[in-house]
Amino acid sequence: MKNILAAALLLAAMTILGVSDAAAGLVAKIDISSQTMTVIQNGKVAYRWPVSTARKGYVTPTGSWRAKRMHRMWYSRKYDMSPMPYSVFYHRGYAIHGTGAVSRLGRPASHGCVRLHTANAKTFYSLVRKFGMGNTRVVVQR
Secondary structure, rough: HHHHHHHHHHHHHHHHHHHHHHHHOOOEEEEEOOEEEEEEEOOOOEEEOOEEOOOOOOOOOOEEEEEEEEEEEEEEEEOOOOEEEEEEEOOOOOEEEEEEEHHOOOOOEEOOEEEEEEHHHHHHHHHHHHHHHHHHEEEOOO
């Protein structure tokens, strides 16, 4: 029991101090309240882009995950085969991906995914390929 408690306390301290983010070579921090994504490479801010997260009636879950899978082009089976270029999936069916609806970036507009300008999604996708999915962390917060 002591070992479990000690491990939980260590994990909580690492999360609070951002150590888990530093351990990942690439971090995408999505701030739902400001509708921005900050890309951190090896502990240094490299990019900050406007995004669209979930609009009213939908949810973009908060938490921290490793990248799970990537697709140069994905079509949403759930939403009428909508194109999702440069998709990086991080939690269940949620992904960071490009969008053609660039006029909506900077405010909630999605079904829950994190939408980026397609050029920025391509840049992020390339970075994930470079660093590896296991070294990429996606952090979504309010």
